[in-house]
Amino acid sequence: MRRIHLLTGVAVLLTTTAPVAAETLREALVKAYNTNPTLAAQRANVRAIDENVPIARSAGLPSVSLTGGYTENVLKAANSFVAPDRQLTGSSTLSVPIYSGGGVKNSVRAAETRVEAGRLSLRGTEADLFTAVVGAYMDVIRDEAIVSLNEQNVKVLDVNLQASKDRFQVGDLTRTDVAQSDARLAVARSQLQTAQARLISSRESYIRLVGTAPGNLEVPPALPNLPADPDSAVQVAVDHNPVLLAAQKNRDASGFDIDVARANRLPTVNVNIGGNYYNYLGSLGSGTGVAVGQSGTSASAGLGLTVPLFQGGRPAAQVRQAQERRAQASEQVTETERGVIAQARSAYAVWKSSLEVIASSEVAVNANKLSLEGVRAENSVGNRTILDILNAEQELLNSQVTLVTSRRDAYVAGFALLAAMGDAEAKDLGLDGGPLYDPIAHYKSVRGKIWDYGSQPDPALVGTSTVQTPAQGSVVTRPLDPILDAPVEPAVDTTGPNPAGVRK
Template structure:
C-alpha cells in the first residue's frame, strides 16, 4: 500500500499533473530538438562561425593581384605673345589633356605572411566550430535542467496543494473535537498555524513554477504543455571515472577550441616575424594619354610598364620586434589558458561523476524515507484517536511526510540532470549521442560557399 502511494504521489505527480486534457505529450527528445533549432544562443554562435568563415577569403586575397583603374581629364588654354618676328600674332592654343590607365600589383613573396594568415584563419574557423559545439552542449544541458525543473516544481506544487487540503480537513476535525471538549483551543491554533504555513508554501511553490516555466520558454522556445517523465542516461555514459576523464581531455569542445587557439597564436608569431623579411612584388601598368603636354594638339601616347620591386626592412623604431615578442607572450598565455581549461574540465568531470554516482543512493534513501514517513503518519493518527498523541504530533508527522515526498521529487529531478551533466562534462552531450530526430547544422556548408568567393557583397543566404 505504501509503495503504491509513493508511486502515485511522487512519480505520477511529476507526469500526470502536467498532462493537459487531449494534449500530445512532449518528450525530452522533442524539447531538446526545439532548443537545438530555436535557441538564440545557439543561433548567434552559428552566426559567429559564419563570421569566422569570411576570414578565409580575406586571407586568400593576399595571393591575388590588386587591380585598380584610374582616369583624369582637364582643360588647358595657352596664350602667348611677343614671340619674335616670326610670330606676328599672339599664340592661342587650347587642349584637353586626358587619359586612363590600369595598374596591377602582384605580391610575389612577403615573408610567407599570406600563407600563415590563411592557416591562422583556418585555425580560427575550427576553433569557432568547437565553440559552437560547446554552446550546443551548454544549451542542451540547460534545456534538460529547465525541463526537469518544470516537472519537479509542478509536482511540488501539486503536493503542497494536496497538503493544504489535508490540513484543511485536519483543522475541521480538530475544530469538531474542540467543540465536544476532546481537545483544547491550543490544538485548534496549532492546526490553523499549520494550514496558514501550508498555504504560504503553496504560493511560494507556484512562484517557483512560474520562474521555471519562463526559463523553459527561453531555452526551448515554446511553452511546456504536457511533459513526459525522463529516465537518467546510462548507456551513453563512460563506465569508470578514468575513462570519463580521458575522454574529456581529448573530446571536450572547450579544450579542442583552446588547442586551435594555440595554433592561431603560433601562426601569429610567424606572421609577426615575416615582417622582418624582404618583400618582393611586381607592378604592371598600362596608360593611354590624349593631348599630351608639349606635343601637338590631338596627339596620343600609350605607355606600358612592368616593374619588379624588392623592399628590405632595416629598422622601424623597434615596432616589429616588439610585435614579435608580444606575439610570443600571447602564445605562452594561450598555452597556460589551455592548461587551465584542462584542469577545469577534469574537475567538472570528477564532480559530475560523484553527483551521478550518488544519485541512485539518494533516490533509494528518499523512497525509504517516504515509506517510513507514511507508516509513521498512519500510526500517529491512530494513536491520536485514542489520546496517545497530540494534534501537534499529527501535524509534525504530516509535515515530515510532505518534506519526504518533496525530497523524493527533487531526487528524481537530480538523478536525471546529473546524468546529463556527466555526459556534458566529458564533452559528448550532442544530438548525435542523444539520437535526436532533428536535422544537424553543418557549418561546412557555409564554409564551402565562401572560401573561394572572389567578389560579391551578398551572403549565401541572400542578405
C-alpha cells in the same frame, strides 16, 4: 567522436505513466535547436570566422587596379606654349605577390585553425544549450510535483483543522491543539504560494530556452553510457570536450600569428605590370600651329623588391605581442582543462549522490507514510497529540520533496556529465526534427571565392520571439508519481475518540 543517441530508450530514473499527448524532451530539444537565438548567433559567428580564410588568402593573390583622371587647365603660364588646355589620363596596374616572408601562408594557416576552433565552440554552445534545456525541462517536472504535494498537504491540514475545531467543541481537544493545527495550515499555504511562484519561474525559463510554453511534459528516458567512475569521466572529457578542444586550436592559431609578425621584417617581392593612356583632347599646341600628337599609350613591367631596414621597432613589438598572446592562449588551455575536469568530477559526484538520495528518499517516503498512519492510530487511543500528527505529516512532505528534487538533480547532473564528456551535442541526441546544421558546408562555399563583387542575401533570422507567449500560471498538468500520491481527505469521526486524520 562517439555517438550514443542519448534520448532513445525507456525511462528508468523517473518511472511513471505519461499521457498520450505529452511533450517529450526530444521535442523540446528540437525546438531549441531550431529556434534558440543564442545557438543561431553562434552559427552566424562561425560563418563570419569562415570568411577570415579568403581574407587571408587574398593577400597572396594578384591585384588589379584602374585609375583615371581628367584635368582642365583653367590658367596657364604666359610662357607655356605646349601645355595642354585639358588632359584625360588612365592607367592600369597588375601586381602579383611572389614572396612575402611567409606572412600570407601563416595568416591562412591561422585563419583555418580558428575556423576549426569556431566549429568546436559551436559544439560547446550546443552542449551548453541542451544542458540548460534539460535543466529547465526537469525543473518544470520537479516544481509541478512540489506544487501538487503542497496542494495535497494544504488539503490534509485543512481537514485536520476542521476536525480539531469539531473535537474542541466537544471538549476532546484544547485550544492549543486548534492553534497548532491553524498555524501549521497557514505555513503550508505560504509554502504552496512559494512553490507556485517557483513553478511559474521554471516555466518562464523553459520558454526563454525553448521558445514555447511547456505542455504536459513527459518523463524523459534514462541516460545511457554514463561512466563507472570519475577518472573515466575525466579521461573522456579531456579527449573529447569541445570547449577544451577549441581552446587548444586557438592556442595553435596563435603560434602562426608569431610567424606572421616575423614576416613583417622580411623582404617582399612583387611582379608589377602597368599600362598608361593619355589624351589631350586636341588642346596640346593649339595656339602654335604645330601638329602635335594628342594621345598615346605606354606600358611597363618589372619586379618590385621591398627590404625593410628600420621601422621604429614595430615588427619586434608585434612579435613580442604575438608571443604573449600565445602564452595567454596556452594558459587559457590549462584554465579550460581545469574547468572541464572540475565539471566532470562534480557532475559525477552530484549524479552518484543523487542516486543514493533517491534510494534513501523512497525508503523514507514509504516509512513516513507508515509512521503517519501509526501516529494517527496512536492518537486515537490518546498516546499521541495533534502536534505529533502535524510533525509526521510534515516529515512525509519533506521526504517527498526530497525525492522529487533528487530525481531532478540526478538527471540534470547525468546530462551535464555527458556534456562535459563531449557526448551531449545534436549528433549525439538522435534529434529527428530535420537535417542538422552543417558548418562545413558554408566554409566550403566561401573558401575559394575571389570575386570582389560576390554577394548573398542577408541571413534569415532563426531565433523566435516570445512576446506573444502568454504569462505562465501554476496549474499542474501531470499526475503525481504513485509513490508520492496519497489520499487527501482521510475519513474522520468527530463523534467519538477517533481524531482528525485517522484513516479507516
